[in-house]
Amino acid sequence: MTAQLIDGNALAKSMREGAIARGEKLRAQGVQPHLAIVLVGEDPASQVYVKHKVADSEQTGLRATLERYPADMSEAELLLRIHALNVDNGIHGILVQLPLPSHMDSQKVIEAISPAKDVDGFHVSSAGALMVGRPGFWPCTPHGCLKMLDSIGYDLRGKHAVVIGRSNIVGKPMAMMLLGRDATVTICHSRTADLKALTLQADVVVAAVGKRNVLTADMVKPGAVVIDVGMNRNDEGKLCGDVDFDGVKQVAGWITPVPGGVGPMTRAMLLVNTLEAAERATR
Ligand code: NAP
Numbered sequence: 001m002t003a004q005l006i007d008g009n010a011l012a013k014s015m016r017e018g019a020i021a022r023g024e025k026l027r028a029q030g031v032q033p034h035l036a037i038v039l040v041g042e043d044p045a046s047q048v049y050v051k052h053k054v055a056d057s058e059q060t061g062l063r064a065t066l067e068r069y070p071a072d073m074s075e076a077e078l079l080l081r082i083h084a085l086n087v088d089n090g091i092h093g094i095l096v097q098l099p100l101p102s103h104m105d106s107q108k109v110i111e112a113i114s115p116a117k118d119v120d121g122f123h124v125s126s127a128g129a130l131m132v133g134r135p136g137f138w139p140c141t142p143h144g145c146l147k148m149l150d151s152i153g154y155d156l157r158g159k160h161a162v163v164i165g166r167s168n169i170v171g172k173p174m175a176m177m178l179l180g181r182d183a184t185v186t187i188c189h190s191r192t193a194d195l196k197a198l199t200l201q202a203d204v205v206v207a208a209v210g211k212r213n214v215l216t217a218d219m220v221k222p223g224a225v226v227i228d229v230g231m232n233r234n235d236e237g238k239l240c241g242d243v244d245f246d247g248v249k250q251v252a253g254w255i256t257p258v259p260g261g262v263g264p265m266t267r268a269m270l271l272v273n274t275l276e277a278a279e280r281a282t283r
Pocket of ligand 1: 141164165166167168169170171188189190191192195208209210211214229230231232262263264266267
């Protein structure tokens with residue numbers, strides 16, 4: 001069997017087209033959706049990420065303002081800045097790019113963002129809302145994964161989903177979203193005793209670890225859907241995921257590539273969340 005590809009680039013493109021239409025509708029009502037991105041310090045990867053986020057927003061007709069601050073900015077100054085953005089009615093979404101410099105308490109900074117503007121979905125209120133099934137912003141990466149499953153018309157009811165990774169931004173919210181769709185969910189992590197025994201039972205595997213070849217062909221049930229969240233570099237320095245793509249695609253029914261899979265969907269879901277924030281602000 002050769003798995004069918006879930007094309008994140010194509011799906012993200014269609015999500016962006018939907019976002020453009022939603023933005024136009026808002027502008028017709030006199031609302032310009034506006035995302036504030038806060039970058040503290042000079043982390044090279046963060047600089048690339050924020051550049052993409054600004055470009056994506058602008059290409060979709062959203063306004064994005066990038067606020068850059070030096071690495072020695074104090075936490076108190078950053079909290080004041082976030083407060084000012086919270087009370088600014090012209091700002092609908094606030095994103096603080098992580099990681100923050102080590103002298104700052106990232107969770108405290110995230111908690112300072114108004115939940116109504118928490119478009120990254122990292123605030124404890126957003127996590128709690130997802131947990132209890134109330135409206136709130138869902139973290140972009142797992143939400144993008146769910147959209148990928150929806151795009152192939154996959155019915156999760158009664159299926160066994162195995163999520164590898166239990167981070168607050170990917171693994172745990174992913175598990176909650178799958179549970180919300182009536183899948184039976186197993187969450188694995190670095191202390192899981194026999195990962196292969198669990199993944200072999202899975203109808204859906206989401207790998208969110210950050211290590212190459214965490215999931216190999218011998219660990220996958222024939223026909224399973226495999227979503228690869230990981231972002232790693234191979235020996236040649238090329239971007240690759242957590243999944244041994246060439247091997248697993250011989251066994252799986254569906255698979256996401258890296259690059260061109262979850263990454264573009266994460267970016268698209270940020271636009272969707274920003275629009276959602278702007279729409280809610282008009283209600
Ligand atoms: P993280 O916070 O480092 O979490 C990694 C998780 O993997 C942890 O729960 C860890 O377990 C688990 N783990 C480590 N080794 C394992 C093993 N051998 N077997 C099973 N589980 C293992 O990472 P993250 O932020 O969730 O990100 C995960 C990956 O996704 C990274 O490569 C990241 O770059 C990528 N990512 C991609 C996107 C995208 O848009 N494509 C977005 C976000 C993240 P413990 O909890 O026991 O330590």
